[in-house]
Amino acid sequence: MLRRRHLPAPLVVAVLLAVLPIAVTFGIIVGSVGISFADTWRILAHQVVPGAVEPTWSVAHERIVLTARLPRVLLAAVVGAGLAMVGAVLQTLVRNPLADPLLLGVSSGATFGAVLVTIAGITVLGMYSVPLAAFLGALAALLIVYTLARSGGRLTTIRLILSGVVVAQVLSAAASLVIIMSSEPHAAKQVMRWTLGGLGGTTWDMLTLPLITVLVVLVLLGAQAGALNVFQLGDEMATGIGLSADRFRALVFVLTSLATGVLVAVSGPIGFVGLMMPHIARLLVGSDHRRVLPVATLLGAVFLVLADLAARTLASPEEIPVGILTSLCGAPFFLWLMRRDARKG
Template sequence: MKAAASEEAAGTGVGPVVATVRGRRPGLPYPVVLAFLGVLVAGTATAGIAVGSISVPTGQVWSILLHQVVPALVEPTWTPVRETIVIDVRLPRVLLAGVVGAGLSVAGMALQALVRNPLADPMLLGVSSGASVGAVLVLVLNLSLLGLFTLPIAAFCGALAALVAVYFLARSGGRMTTVRLVLAGVATAEVLSAVASFLIVTSNDPHKTQSALRWMLGGLAGTTWTTVWVPVGAVLIGTAVLLGVCRPLNLLLAGEEAAAALGLDVHRFRGALFTLVALMIGTIVAVSGQIGFVGLIMPHVVRLLVGADHRRALPAAALLGAAFLIAADLAARTIMSPEEIPVGILTALVGGPFFLWLMRRKAAR
């Protein structure tokens, strides 16, 4: 059986493709890249905690954090106000920014493998817009059927429905092209965004309308420890599952026929992974709003650094996405201080030109 599969794989050309995916790109060793990204995350997180309307010295930030973990090691020399700023105000926001950035990057990389399209992105494919409709319904109608989980579950259902709709709209004759996928995603996203806007405009409560509108622009203001744990759990579990299915994801890069020849049930695998990605995106959007282009930019940068093998690329994408969004959130709250720019605006300003460059590069090839 294995010999026959190997012969079939060689006949379809999947053998060389999988070997290429697994191969290491020339350049810096993978541990060095991973260590650099880890230091980058730590540096941006430290800056995110230290910088603000009340600045806290970097050394004091680490002393406060260490005192919280092991009180006996550090003698408190700071005021209670600074400790409150670090622990209760800025740390949960920085942690949430890192989790959201990591989750969007990992989800974007998984989507690009599932649909075999480098332009796939949670926002471009309408997934974020679907999650937004579910979340806006909860915010505007003040629904609380499931308590704290009402908003994440509604966002998840909207994200899953949007992803399934785009997937079937983009397929024709069993095939999916880049143009059809982008058009289906953009059209679905526009329709869902219009639905969300209609719900906001027709709301009779100005306060709910304002909060829903700012939420749709994407932002992490007002983050507390209560809102952090659900997305942390969803992103950690989702990333762990994706790391466990790296081989099937690598096989999909070779094509559906080749992956099926090697024993992968492509349709069942895609269905399960679509549900997982929708759960991750729905949970993320429920706490951060729509933050676009992170899931598009980070996977491409990571592939340039470590190659396309998902065993290497997924951890790197999580670290790079976390560092990027922490830095973007820091810029969002300091560029126009004391006013705060929705972080989704900054990621769009960076991601839009990158998306245009990517399309021109793909067209030239």
């Protein structure tokens, strides 16, 4: 059998690092009010180095770029990067190519926690109340799914997916029930739209926590890339080299749940990014996590920036929740993966 040839990882990373600013730029310049490529970069340059360029653009254009579009586009990049990173790690951790934060119920758990705190008006920790609730919900959902799927001592693809679907449905129904029973119709309507997954209304304050979380989790998981490579071969192999499988799995569960919870808190549940991007990364650079993690992360950032751009423009002046578009892309991809695995089986 011929071995699949992969591209050099540094080349792929370099290309994606070049493509990402281009995608971000298009995300800024395209919209109901068109802004030229030159003006966009002049405005940004003026903010980075005041006085570097003469401000010949209108105040309205500057506000659109800096207040409305730039924070939204950057948040899309952060959320896409984080979801792709989480998906890549979860697929290895449960040794299942169909694993995804949405399919495993992790996003639904985070959504339920966030909805519960939002509707109840719990603000004990201020701006961190919703992310903390989303993290706890994501972690609880992941542990429940994993426990259900391992009943009988063996983790199979069908059992994992079925457990994830059941838990996701139960938690989604619970979140909907909380929204319906809310005595605050305005809050309920806002939360209901948020549950479809979207980035509308993004502000600079919403960007800091997700960015720090994704960077920290990426560094921590990147430091465990070698252990993740061993984990692909099974718990026995990991134990054979002195790695505690249960302890390592618990650590990664906490990190992935933390990232998912924080991301869902600011964007709502956006599905299939964590399913598609890791597989595309492996097709490009192979299965070594030292290459997969950075490539999948950059792919996720580029993909969600472009998906959000499409969500804002396809039905203009109306806006499509970006979660709907990612699901329309992800569902055929999911079916293709199932058929591919069935042929291999």
